[in-house]
Amino acid sequence: MNEQLQMMMDNVKQFCEQAIKDQAITFEREGIPESMFQAFRDQGFIGANLPSSMGGAELDRQGYDAILFRLAEYSPSAAFYVYMNNSIILPLLSGAGMNDLAGEVMKGTVRIGLASSNLLEGTGDHDPFLSTAVFPSEHMIKVENGKVLLVRGKFQHADRKSLGLRGLGVGMNSFEAEESKELGRKESLEKLMLGSSWEQSAIFLGLSKGALDKAIEYTKVRKTFNYPLKDYSPVAFRLSELMSDLEFMTHFLFSEEGEQKGLMLKARSSDFSRKATKHALQYHGGYGYLEDFGVEKFYRDSVALSSLMFRPEGDKKALAESIYGSKSGYL
Amino acid sequence: MDFDLPADLEEYRKQVREFSLREFTEETAMMHDIKEKYPDELRKKALESGIIDFSNPWKTMLGIEEMCRVDPGLGISATVPYFGAEILMLHGSDYLREKYLSKVATGKMMMGLGVTEPGGGSDVAGLKTSAKKSGNHYILNGSKMFITNGGIADFFVTLVRTAEPDVPSKRHRGLSVLVVERNFKGFSSNKLTGKLGVRATNTAELIFDNVEIPQENLVGEEGKGFYYVMEFFNISRVFVAAQSVGIAQGALDMVTEYLSSQEKKGVPVSEELKFKLSEMATRTEASRLLMYKAASYLFNYKPNPTITSMAKGYASETAAFCAETAMEVTGMTGLSTKLERFFRDSKIMEIWEGTSEVEKIVISRMMMRGDSSE
Structure with missing residues (x-):
């Protein structure tokens, strides 16, 4: 990691320690507050990867991933919010020539939710749908009949807590559409999803680190049968193995x-995040099952994000085809 | 060797299935999950319908499996008001059985088991709660953690220290079991909220502040408490295996239905996904067979701790595996249906009534001692 990248990592970490760490549980319970969205803009997280013509900071891929990685360590919801705006919503608006609206999103005067139920494979046609909504949101991006639509209307938040990304109000929310505008074909969205494998991996790895760090701290102090958990070989060896995988x-x-390597990492990191967070929770015992300890959220988010971002069929097939160089893995 | 259950048990299984499908509606399950509310009305209905039958442990086990197959939170809630009853059945005096157990059996009372302590977890013998003898009473001080039914049960079968161990390294000596009523002065409880799953069940911390316990509330003999609780775990772990098999089967049901419906709609289902279904099905069936074997030993009065730990450990990991695999296979559908609740509910199986690590310790210890698993 070069000096510049390390500095970026350190700066975002400092922000997270000061602004998110003590609030992370509240984010899960009540949603990320407006002041935090403002802080993301003030820090330059929103638009970090975008061209200066859009008001962005033109960070390189690694710099942007450093932001997502660090945010996910503390709050996967926060990381996904930044990803969703920078990698999906703003490019879609820009691609459709809606630069004024994109500017409003950058300033925070307009918020746009992302309805995911029919964006990806294995979705069915749920209505009301699972939406990544930053409440209150008057706009929603969704896919209908092969088109990506920007819909304006009335949003109603569900009282059911979702499995993951609770800080963003993800849930079976309903949205009463009043008007809609086409942003492009469904393929344009798929391309953005496929093209952001590195960013998605950064979130998977960041949240894995958040969970594993908690497990390591906990197993240093938690004693059973007169010894700290870290002294037991199954615990110490497993956590060390997971930390090694994370480091690699x-x-x-x-x-x-490169795209192929991005896909490779996405497949590995998505799988890894589920495994790492599961063990992190397990080593907290019963306490890990409670929201207060802040480790169960990583377990939930790892699975929810896998469902949202990783296409078990499509992404694996794309990877197989890039390795074979021909059509493969379709039976 | 006959792998079929007797006809009366198959009929019973069918009745529980019908009850669960009728009563454990998605609306009911979701509401109790969201509000973290114990479904007392379902406890009563299950009892009144006659499907709760603790006179036959095979029925208990199958009932738990079938209920958890439809909804783990509601299924566990409906079958857990009797948690710890076996300790009173096996070691309680006639007075205790009459005063407490008979009322539990008729639904007039609920009970709980107080073993785990804050900071204690798997180390049962390291417990700190103490009961000092004072005349014809014990004076109880300390606390218990993660107690199922902790905020709603009328009394708790509670493991406490009544004497220091005669040999310091033998910490399991000097422990006894007392029946502690909720309405005893000095007793209080704090409900634990914000659980990842099984949110319909009630979990609480119990606090004992100079609680006076009548001497007659001692269960069995003083100093034998650890053995009573370990004996109970041999029983309860079979029932946790049943919860786990139910969850695994429920997740398998949903994935089977999902993939079949995809094919019917003309959506190609890859071999990769079908292999995942096969693995789920195989692991679920293997867990069930291990559970049957553990149950067979236990219910024929020759408990086998090795097989019991294998059954509980493997079934609980299978429940988590199947729920997670189901989420992976169904993608957004899983995220927006009751499958996500199964996923959240499944994880506790690997933690309560002995973590997966504890089960592995038991198995390896017994194997290395030369105690055969057969």
């Missing part, structure tokens, strides 16, 4: 390039 993948994230 993090190195890969910040040093490699």
Whole structure:
């Protein structure tokens, strides 16, 4: 990791320690507050990867991933919010020539939710749908009949807590559409999803680190049968193994390039995040099952994000085809 | 060797299935999950319908499995008001059985088991709650953590220290079991909220502040408490295996239905996904067979702790595996249906009544001692 990237990592970490760490549980319970969205803009997180013509900071891929990685360590919801705006919503608006609206989103005067029920495979046609909504949101991006639509209307938040990304009010929310505008074909959205494998990996790895760090701290102080948990070989060896895997993948994230390698990392990091967070929770015992300890959210988010961002069929097929160089894995 | 259950048990299984499908509606399950509310009305209905039958442990086990297959939170809630009853059945005096157990059996009372302590977890013998003898009473001080039914049960079968161990390294000595009523002066409880799953069940911390316990509330003999509780875990772990098999089967049902409906709609289902279904089905069936074997030993009065730990450990990991795999296979559908609740509910199986690590310790210890699993 070069000096500039390390500085970026340190700066975002400092922000997270000061602004998110003590609030992370509240984010889960009550949603991310407006002041935090403002703080993301003030920090330059929103638009970090976008061209200056859009008001962005033109950070390179690694710099942007450093932001997502660090945010996910503390709050996967916060990381997904930044990703969703920078990697999906703003490029879609820009691609459709809606630069004024994109500017409003950058300033925070307009918020746009992302309805995910029919964006990806294995979705069915749920209505009301699962939406990544930053409440209150008057706009929603959704896919209908092969088109990506920007819909304006009335949003109603569900009282049911979703599995993951609770800080963003993800849930079976309903949205009464008043008007809609086409932003492009569904393929344009798929391309953005596919093209942001590195960013998605950064979130998977960041949240894994958040969970594993908690497990390591906890197993240092929690004693059973007169010894701290870290003294037991199954615990120490497993956590060390997971930390090693994390280190390898993090190195890969910040040093490699290319679509195929991005897909490789996305497949590995998505799988890894489920495994790492599960063990992190397990080593907290019953306390890990409680929201207060802040580790169960990583477990929930790892699975919810896998469902939202990783296409078990499509992404694996794309990876297989890039490796074979021909059509494969379709039976 | 006959792998079929007797006809009366198959009929019973069918009755529980019908009851669960009728009563555990998605609306009911979701409401109790969201509000973290114990479904007392379902407890009563289950009892009145006659499907709760603790006179036959095979029925108990199958009932738990079938209910958890439809909804784990509601299924566990409906079958857990009797949690710890076996300790009173096996070791309680006639007075205790009459005063407490008979009322539990008729639904007039609910009970709980107080073993785990804050900071204690798997280390049962390291407990700190103490009961000092004072005349014809014990004076109880301390606390218990993660107690199922903790905020709603009328009394708790509670493991406490009544004497220091005669040998310091033998910490399991000097422990006894007392029946502690909620309405005893000095007793209080704090409901634990914000659980990842099984949110319909009631979980609480119990606090004992100079609680006076009548001497007659001692269960069995003083100093034998650890053995009573370990004996109970041999029983309850079979029932946790049943909860786990139910969850695994429920997740498997949903994935099977999902993939079948995809094919019917003309959406190609890859071999990769079908293999995942096969693995879920195989692991679920293997868990069920291990559970049957553990139950067979236990219910024929020759408990086998090795097989019991294998059954509980493997079934609980299978429940988590199946729920997670189901989420992976169904993608957004899983995220927006009751499957996500199964996923959240499944994880506790690997933690309560002995973590997966504890089960592995038991198995390896017994194997290395030369105690065969057969």
